[in-house]
Amino acid sequence: MRTPAVKSVLFVGGKRTEALEAARNAGLQVIYAGPTSDMSRQHHELVDAAFLFPEFSPELAFRVAVGLREHLPFDLAYTAGDAYLQTAAQINDELGLKSNPLRAVSAVNDKALMREVLREMPVGQVASAEIRNRSDLERFATSNGFPLILKPSRGSASKDIHIISGPAELREIAAGLETAGDDAPKDTAPWVVEEFLTGREFSVETHSAAGVHQILAVTEKFTNEHRVEIGHVVPARITAAEHTQLTDETTSVLTALGVAEGPAHTELILTARGPRLVETHTRPGGDAIVELIKIATGYDIHEMTFSWLSGKPPVVAHDPQAGGAAIWFLTAERGRVTAAGGEAEARASEGVRFASLSAAAGDVVAEVRSSDDRHGEALAVGDDADSALRNAREAIGRLVVEVEPLGHD
Known part of the structure; x- marks a missing residue:
């Protein structure tokens, strides 16, 4: 049991409402502070009080929360998205x-730290170094060799990840880096470089209670050549x-990081x-992934989180709905979209729970270098992981995105 139990929670930002609903179902008072643009009808139905702002930065969120507690006390600040994890x-x-110690959350949110x-x-140790300037990058390459991987220390959604295969590529990428300078404070290193890890990719989904980590699922991941996730x-x-x-890892x-409670998503x-x-x-x-876990294992991570916070046991399980669940993403060719469709056909595919297409005629499709560059998705179930994955990929195959090269008349 969690001591003290939470009776009121402040949600900091977030467009999705699954966690809000779970908190409500656990009997908690729900307060929301965030941008006006994120507030939906579902938000209004689930919250007891809302504080909305046309522009909502992490700095404003902090000031609002500290001032708000004097007038409307809450027991915990919570968010389920990257944008405000550090702020909460x-x-x-x-x-x-x-909650989790600030040091632990800071280390999680800063890859160099x-x-x-x-x-x-x-x-398991991974060779790495903070990068503040070109010299730092060249020094690491000399010591560790190629290939290597360069990423923003506080990046998300697989954005701005560079796989550097040799000296010429290093010089090209280093010339375009925004660096902090030789005299910058230690905590301002904008990049981290690491040895290039070769192998299959996974994530382990957990819920922690008083420092005890419960394994919910192991997710198999699929990525493209830029390490952008294209399926699970x-x-x-x-x-x-x-x-x-x-x-075990x-x-x-x-x-080791000091994570003590709540959900975690660990990529290996x-x-x-x-x-x-x-x-x-x-x-x-x-x-x-939350939905994949719920379907294939019966664990509802949001329900577990707010059961624990409200002072009840965190071990909440339901019967699995299927032997396997998978999601696959559409990665279209580069160019200008001339035709797009096939959603109805994708949704009618075997085992499909949902499918969507975000590309439309006239859109410009860029190279897939971040999660934002994907243009469709399909989630499907099956008797096992293989059949679920096959169903999801077949549904994506029914989505149509035709493109022409940029500059074509």
């Missing part, structure tokens, strides 16, 4: 509200030994040396 942790720390914290810990399936198609390796990482690559951490998050997985 800072609010809880400033107000003395029990995460590697520093884990460097002396009993977890639950359960992962792995051996019992591989499952143990991945889950996850619990070790979460413990299973290398020849064993599992190695890519990154972790103190939130549920995105890309409908």
Whole structure:
């Protein structure tokens, strides 16, 4: 049981309402603060009070929350999205509200700091360095060789990730980097460089209560050449030994970082040396992974979270709805869209729970270098992981996006 139990929660931002609904169902008072544009009819139906702003920055969110508690007390600030994870942790720390320690959340949200914290810990080590300037990058390449991977320290959605295969590519990328300069403070390093990890990719979905990490599922992940995720399936198609390796490493990482409660989404690559951490998050997985887990395992991560916060046992399970669940994303060719369609056909495919297409005639399709560059999705179920994955991919195959090269008359 959680002590003290939460009776009122402040949600900081967020367009989705599943967590709001779970908090409401757990009997909690629900307060919402966020941008006006994110407030939907569902939000209005679920919240007891809402504070909306035309523009809502993390800095404003912090000031609003601290001032609000004097007039409308709440027991916890919570968010399920990347944009305000650090802010919610800072609010809880400033107000003395029990949650994950600010240091733990800061390490999770800053990839350079995460590697520093884990460097002396009993977890699989990954060669890495903070990058403030071109010299830092060249020094790491000299010591560790190629290929290597460069990413923003505080990036998300797979944006601005660079896989550097040799010296010429390093010079080209380094010339365009926005760096902090040689005299910048230590905490301003904008980039982190890491050894390139080779192997299959997975994420481990967990819920923690008083420092005890419960494994909910292992998700098998699929990425393109830029490490952008293009598909997921639950359960992962792995051996019992591989499952143990991945889950043991996850619990070790979460413990080492100081994560004590709530959902976590931990991404790993299973290398020849064993599992190695890519990154972790103190939130549920995105890309409908929450729904995949619910279908294939019966665990509802939002229900578990707010059951725990309200002082009830966090172990909440339901019967699985299917043997496997998968989501696949449409990655169209580069160019200008001349025709798009096929949603009805995709939705009618075997096992499909939902399918959508975001591309339309006239749109310009860019190279898929972040999650924002995907143009459709299909979630499907099956008797097992293989059939669920096949159903999802077949549904995506029914979506039509025709493009012509840019500049075509």
